Amino acid sequence: MLLFDKEEQLIKGIVFNIEHYHINDGTGIRTNVFLKGCNLWCPWCCNPESQKFNPQMVIHRKMCIGCGTCQSVCPTGAVLQDDFGNRFIDMSKCTLCGLCMQKCLSSAIEQYGEEKSVADVMVEVEKDSAYYTESDGGMTLSGGEPCLQPEFARALAEACNKRYIHVSMETALAVPWATLWRVAEKVDQILADVKFTDPEQFKTICSEPVDLIKDNLKKLREKGKHVVMRCPIIPTLNDNDGHIEKLIEWAKELDIKDVDLLPFHQLGKYKYTSLGYVYTMDEFKEIDKTVVEKMRDRMAEHGLNVIVGG
Numbered sequence: 412m413l414l415f416d417k418e419e420q421l422i423k424g425i426v427f428n429i430e431h432y433h434i435n436d437g438t439g440i441r442t443n444v445f446l447k448g449c450n451l452w453c454p455w456c457c458n459p460e461s462q463k464f465n466p467q468m469v470i471h472r473k474m475c476i477g478c479g480t481c482q483s484v485c486p487t488g489a490v491l492q493d494d495f496g497n498r499f500i501d502m503s504k505c506t507l508c509g510l511c512m513q514k515c516l517s518s519a520i521e522q523y524g525e526e527k528s529v530a531d532v533m534v535e536v537e538k539d540s541a542y543y544t545e546s547d548g549g550m551t552l553s554g555g556e557p558c559l560q561p562e563f564a565r566a567l568a569e570a571c572n573k574r575y576i577h578v579s580m581e582t583a584l585a586v587p588w589a590t591l592w593r594v595a596e597k598v599d600q601i602l603a604d605v606k607f608t609d610p611e612q613f614k615t616i617c618s619e620p621v622d623l624i625k626d627n628l629k630k631l632r633e634k635g636k637h638v639v640m641r642c643p644i645i646p647t648l649n650d651n652d653g654h655i656e657k658l659i660e661w662a663k664e665l666d667i668k669d670v671d672l673l674p675f676h677q678l679g680k681y682k683y684t685s686l687g688y689v690y691t692m693d694e695f696k697e698i699d700k701t702v703v704e705k706m707r708d709r710m711a712e713h714g715l716n717v718i719v720g721g
């Protein structure tokens with residue numbers, strides 16, 4: 412039987428997924444814990460369900476057969492129909508009772524996000540303890556932006572520290588240093604999302620100053636944290652030589668050795684429709700493999716350990 416202290420049972424946050432057996436998000440075999448809520452809302456995000464802080468109920472149109480059961484069982488009138496007859500859930504009326512989900516014979520309804528305690532999450536994380544020992548793996552905090560639930564994220568990291576479980580954290584670093592450090596202090600490895608090096612581009616697309624990202628990277632390195640730069644490669648936006656040269660410059664300046672290049676894909680597109688969001692990346696095609704390989708080789712020439720699709 413697993414034992415949890417009072418704090419671990421009391422501290423809670425909103426989690427939208429826990430996935431086992433990841434091998435690309437930190438060392439060894441990982442359990443990824445996805446926290447809900449993000450401040451950047453990148454248009455290429457493959458987890459748009461991570462962006463809002465609160466839990467959401469969605470109807471996947473591709474799976475819905477239009478039977479109307481969800482609408483008739485909903486006690487609050489939260490299931491509505493648009494002008495084309497598609498059903499959707501009005502979250503301002505939904506109480507997350509789950510009745511529609513239970514009754515839908517097509518399994519077309521999904522809940523994104525629910526409140527969980529540190530203890531609830533650790534039950535899942537500890538299931539794979541044997542794999543962590545064998546592979547140098549552990550838990551990876553992901554999102555959304557885990558630092559936007561700083562007390563919960565810190566408590567999860569501390570729970571792992573106590574149990575000698577390695578902790579990695581994916582973060583876009585677009586938060587004040589004090590907030591970032593509140594969590595990062597308890598984290599062994601930072602997977603730092605570096606989207607742009609150009610200040611104008613970052614400000615225009617992500618609404619934050621790029622200096623904040625660079626400063627946070629610098630401070631993490633000064634604190635001796637192991638940082639992996641994770642760089643999404645988005646066609647026409649940052650798939651250019653200038654950006655790659657700038658990444659090399661940052662890596663040298665900050666003594667960062669590990670880089671993951673993450674080529675753009677459209678795998679999360681269907682979720683935008685389910686959430687009622689507009690997908691704006693239709694025109695952006697997947698990047699040619701040889702272009703990414705060229706980037707990898709250029710970085711490797713400078714002594715960087717580069718993984719494509721990490």
Ligand code: SF4
Nearest residue numbers: 475476478479481515
């Ligand atoms: S119950 Fe399921 S299949 Fe029927 S209308 Fe609702 S979402 Fe669609």
Ligand code: SF4
Nearest residue numbers: 485505506508509511
């Ligand atoms: S979760 Fe409950 S309140 Fe929300 S849409 Fe479904 S039945 Fe209605």
